[in-house]
Amino acid sequence: MRALSIAATGMNAQQTNLEVIANNIANINTTGYKRARAEFTDLLYQSERALGAPARGGQNNVPEGAYVGLGVRTAAVRHLHQQGSLAQTTNKLDVAINGRGWFQITGPDGQTLYTRDGAFNKNDQGQIVTLDGYEVQPAMTVPQDATDITINESGEVYATVAGQVAPQLIGQLSMASFVNDAGLEPQGGNLYKQTESSGDPVTGVPGDAGFGKIHQGYLENSNVDAVKEITQLIAAQRAYEMNSKVIQTVDAMYGTVANNMR
Known part of the structure; x- marks a missing residue:
């Protein structure tokens, strides 16, 4: 019976669905995490009777055929890049993007990654780096005698140096954007890599057209909705149980059948 293999594909699909939901829930407090779906x-489909086949007698065609589906498969695990809420931290080197764009990071092998x-x-x-020690692009270094750091909405980084009245400009944060954010490949560590599906990056300055603004002393929260994830978790469990049934x-x-053949 085909129903056995069909139900097995349904159980495999719901297992994948459950794993994606579990990862969303696990990362509910991960900074900048984008939920997946x-x-x-x-x-x-297998055709038992083709559409348009001649009816009995050959006078007319049958209006409907008989097609039996063979199950389901996972087509994609899509990351949903909606804006997360901003949480105030008061840390001078915590910055959040309000709008489109990605920070550019120099990865472990020298390639550019995005976060x-x-x-x-x-x-x-x-040097300004991520929590894993990867250098932020463009590279900039805070003076040892700096007493304060200020980052404005345009991404300009100023350091107040002891003995100087005016803050010193030490660098400019730039951002990248993509035609298809969902095409970026997740690398772990809150980092993504460019792919052919994402398209080439377009770089610019925060606040320019098509780019968000920078907020110093804030971090972007995960965009995971706990209530929605629990609801989908229950739905996935029910679907798995139905396929098992x-x-x-x-x-x-x-x-x-076996008993009747004895």
């Missing part, structure tokens, strides 16, 4: 498509996580810090040389029913029907 599993998307599915139906599999091929919405603006929880930056200084390393032992005063189909397998139990098919097994019982096989048992009936």
Whole structure:
């Protein structure tokens, strides 16, 4: 019976769905995390009676055919890049993007990676880096005798140096945007990599057309909605149980056939 394999594809799909939901819930407090959603498509169909086949007698065509689907498959796990809420931290090197855009980061092998996580810090040389120590692009270094750091909405970074009245401009944060944010490949560590699906990055200054503004002393929260995730978790569980029930029913029907053949 095809129902056995069809139900098995349904259970596999709901297992993937459950894993995606579990990852969303696990990252509910991850800075800049974008929730994901599993998307599915139906599999091929087997034709028992073709559409437009001649009716009995050959006078007319049948109005409907008989096509039996073979199940479901996972088509994509889409990351939904909606804006998360901003949380105030008062940390001078915490910055959040309000609007479109990505911070550019120099990855471990020198390639450019992208993130919405603006929880930056200084390393032992005063360079502004991520929490994992990756350098923020463009590179900038905070003077050792700096007493304060100010980052305006346009991404200009100023350092107040002891003995100087006017703040000193030490760098300019730039951002990148993509035609298709969903095409970025997640790398872990709140980092994403450019792919052919995302398109080439377009760089600009915060506040320019098509780019968000920078807010110093804030971080962008995860855009995971706990209530929605729990609701989808229950729905996935019910769907898994229904597919499991189909397998139990098919097994019982096989048992009936086997008993009748004895």
